[in-house]
């Protein structure tokens with residue numbers, strides 16, 4: 001499915017329904033180009049390849065792990081040059097102390113190039129798991145590596161061969177003092193590889209140090225970024241991650257908009273998203289996992305309400321200094337899918353009033369029309385939790401928020417809760433209503449030509465309430 005450039009979509013989707021609503025300050029044509037959908041399409045075709053070189057035990061793997069951790073919302077894979085060590089012959093194995101593992105010829109660079117080419121072209125590859133103890137590749141099963149948005153290739157000599165170098169979009173050299181590298185290597189090789197300290201020192205002076213001077217250090221000049229002190233250099237790693245995000249066209253929306261809150265991504269949360277996004281998931285499971293996620297978003301949203309300090313006496317007779325929740329709140333669900341979030345809100349806020357808004361989506365340009373509203377009379381005095389599981393173009397949200405403001409609700413008293421947000425919708429809502437808080441559990445890639453969120457999760461209301469075609473029950 002092709003994605004439209006985001007500015008076209010905002011332009012197209014803004015034609016009908018923005019008129020007459022609170023759009024002061026929103027210059028549609030001037031919206032900062034988020035380029036998420038178009039740029040990400042590119043990313044799927046061409047992964048962003050990062051090379052991380054440096055001396056042995058300089059901290060390459062540590063730096064890569066830190067980058068991967070910070071890019072947790074991207075598909076990132078790590079490929080180690082170690083996996084491409086040649087297998088030793090019987091003779092070499094018998095005289096392993098004479099073997100130079102730090103020379104460029106120790107690696108099967110053609111095999112490495114082949115694997116990288118495959119990944120670059122979207123094909124999965126099996127990468128050997130090299131065993132440093134037995135010097136063999138078939139001790140452990142090979143690792144299946146799937147094509148990803150970002151590929152990090154790490155190793156002492158990955159900048160040595162120009163064919164490998166040329167594949168890289170970004171080259172990082174980890175620059176750590178020789179004595180630190182030797183100290184780390186001594187600990188690692190004796191503790192993790194079970195080697196004798198004398199043998200490690202012999203290997204260092206005979207092969208490791210000369211190879212560093214002759215082959216590794218001369219490749220430092222190819223680096224775009226040199227990181228002194230490796231993993232200790234948090235500033236450098238933050239800057240690198242920011243640069244990668246910019247290159248991927250995925251600006252960190254939370255940095256642009258302080259009113260956007262994305263709940264911390266954990267494997268539990270990603271697992272729940274995996275289930276509810278899977279088109280094969282049954283209605284029962286969809287509802288179960290959607291409910292769990294909704295509950296998390298609601299709890300997070302409630303954390304943004306004002307509170308007053310309160311002291312209570314515990315059963316031990318001690319004083320506990322805590323907080324008292326804001327009591328003047330209400331929910332407003334956008335019919336129909338927003339109604340799926342009402343139970344979670346009721347479960348968290350006993351007896352909460354919940355109003356409703358029905359906005360009809362119509363026409364090819366995805367215009368919106370307000371059909372029905374039923375809101376608490378004193379809504380202007382309440383904090384409002386606006387419920388709608390999907391923020392797509394932002395049109396429905398703009399309609400709903402505009403109505404609340406028309407009813408006298410201060411913009412800063414509105415918290416919009418949803419499960420997934422498209423960057424386009426985030427831009428529109430955050431720019432139009434900078435004091436409205438958006439709480440979401442994931443930011444998606446963009447919108448397709450039908451203005452549906454991608455990858456998305458389909459028609460949320462139909463899947464939740466069981467009214468999609470596949471789920472219809474034929475009466476007996």
Ligand SMILES: Nc1ncnc2c1ncn2[C@@H]1O[C@H](COP(=O)(O)OP(=O)(O)O)[C@@H](O)[C@H]1O
Pocket residue numbers: 054055056057058059060061062063184185188229230231232
């Ligand atoms: N900043 C650091 N401080 C302390 N120890 C570190 C640091 N970075 C790496 N290490 C340790 O040094 C060893 C080598 O680090 P690693 O990241 O595996 O280096 P490389 O991949 O370059 O060989 C590991 O045992 C690691 O735990």
Ligand SMILES: Nc1ccn([C@@H]2O[C@H](COP(=O)(O)O)[C@@H](O)[C@H]2O)c(=O)n1
Pocket residue numbers: 055056057058060082085101102131132135155156208
């Ligand atoms: N069988 C082997 C293979 C390699 N080495 C040493 O590993 C170093 C490279 O790994 P890093 O994670 O430190 O980059 C390199 O210096 C080789 O000497 C080994 O000792 N045994």
Ligand SMILES: [Mg+2]
Pocket residue numbers: 060061
């Ligand atoms: Mg390593």
